[in-house]
Amino acid sequence: MPTLLVNPDEALAYLDQLRRTKAKIEKHAVLCYEWQEAISSSRRCERRDAGRARMDAIKAWMKEHGWEKELDYFTWDQITRLSLIKEQKLLTERIWNKIRLSLINWMNKLRDIRLEETVFKARRECLISAYCEYLKQPPNANDTCDILPHVGDIATFKSFEDLIKAPVDVDVNAQSFSDAFVQLPAYVTEWRRKIEGQLVSCLLPEGTSPMSKTAIDHHSPKIACLNLARVAFCRPFTENDVSVTFYPDVLLKRCFIEPYTLRHMSDWDKWQDPKIIEIKTMNGCPWSLEDSKGRNVIEVSDAAIPIIRASGLDPDIATTSDMDDLDARFRCGSCSSAMGVIPYTWRSAVAHAVSYHDRLGRRVGKASWTVLNGEDRNENLRKTKSPPFFNRFECALCRTSVDNRDWRNGVLLHLLHEHKIPVDKVQEDVHMRGPF
Ligand SMILES: [Zn+2]
Ligand SMILES: [Zn+2]
Structure with missing residues (x-):
């Protein structure tokens, strides 16, 4: 048993001191x-x-x-x-000087949101309904273009914008836009020329030939290049959309008026950019070749060149109308199989080359084209292959405008609601155009 080395009283005193x-x-x-x-x-x-x-x-x-x-x-x-x-x-005075500009910018943004929500939105809706009525009238002699812009562009044309942005106390209704509509053909011409210029300078390769015979009656030989059959437009490879279009049908694609996806925009985004409210009201933006990151939303494929050559025409001269007039049928040598020959029109041949051979690349090899002649052609005309994405239609009674193509059922509904034509009375060759 251990023994204590100090006496107990001293130990207790020490502990007590520690406690204190x-x-x-x-x-x-x-x-x-x-x-x-x-x-x-x-x-x-x-x-x-x-x-x-x-x-x-x-x-x-x-x-x-x-x-x-x-x-x-x-x-x-x-x-x-x-x-x-x-x-x-x-x-402090120093902090005031530092924050004043940010504060002013923020208040300007709030004012834009307030005006857009309380004043401009209702005026834009008036314009949308007035433009719907305008589109419902068939084309007339004053029309300068076969394709009219989306309403998002119309709202930016000066006479229209002046009405939308008129002082708060001015009464603006659908009727107020009637004078502006008189000037619309001139605005549309300007709009179309600007777009054509952009397509030529941003997309066509340097030296695309202006030799096309349509250049003679066109306002610009360079812009006439857009009518060449070799100029096939498709979405960039990163996109799921593999459809192919030619000029001027390419203008009707929605990608130009929706360069960033409307579906992903929420009401919260307006605090970043009040323009979002306008875009959501109009269901689209003014036409733009570029998306929000500055990339082109469409590019040019040269997949049509071998098809034009196979039909015996010169790709530097042949226009889309030349190819349509030729109405040849083509066979893709790389894909003909035990199932037999799949005959393509020249447009569906380009679509096949882009969507199958270009996109899948080395896995399927290059397309190789020959023209079907004589009996081969006649026999195959009936079963000519249309790619599955040639399935958009438009109302033949309305003017054509950007974003008015729809699925077949959408157009049937439009004919019923806007033109009072019941589904069983619709004559497809009279009331509808397509498929595109
Ligand atoms: Zn093929
Ligand atoms: Zn219609």
Whole structure:
């Protein structure tokens, strides 16, 4: 058994002293903690007071500088989405100078959102219904183009934009746009020329021949290149859409008016960009060759060149009409199999080359084309292959405009609602155009 080395009284005294020291330290620690808490709490109060004073000063500045309507329309939580308003720091002269510009930009953005939601949106809806009526009338002698823009473009033409953005107290209704519609053919000509210029300068390879005979009666020989059969438009390889179109049908594709996907836009996006409200109201943007990242939404494939050569024409001269007139049938040597020959029109042949051979690349090899002649051709005319994506139609009673092509059932519904033609009375060759 161990023996004690000190006497018990000394040990007890020592323990007692330790206990007293501990109590003393603890008491001091409590005092320190309370002191620290008092300091932090007073700092918190100071910061809160500074934050309140800052928000009060900013609110007063807003009232003084004509932002009262924004203060009425938005909640304070919405206004303070700009975090610098809520910062808990005193507004010194130096900080004011630093934040003033951001504050003005933010208030301008809020004003844009307010005006778009409370004034312009209703006017845009009036324009949409007025334009629908305009499109429902058949083309007439004043029309300058066979394809009319999407309403998103119409709203940017000066006479139309002036009405949409007219002062708040001006009464604008669907009738108000009738004078502007008189000027529409001139705007549409300008719109079309701008687009043609962009397609030529951004997409056609340098030196695409302007030798086409259509150049003679066209306003620009360079733009006449767009009518060459070799200029086949398709979506870039990254897209799922493998359809192929030619000029001017390519203008009707929705990718130009929806360069970033409307489906992915939420109401929250308006705080980043108030334009989102306008785009959602119009269900599209003004025509653009580029998406939101500056990439072209469409590119040119040279898949038609061997097909034009196979039919005995010169790809530098042959136009889409020349190829249509020829009405040849083609066979793809790489794909003919035990199932026999699949005959293609020249357009569906290009679509096959792009969607099958170009996209799948080395796995399926290159397409190789020969023209079906004589009996071969006649025998095969009946079963000519149309790719499955040639399935869009349009109403033949309306003017053609960007984004008016639809599935067959969509057009039947349009004929019923807009032209009061019941489904069993629809004559496809009279009331519908397509498939495209
Ligand atoms: Zn093939
Ligand atoms: Zn129609």
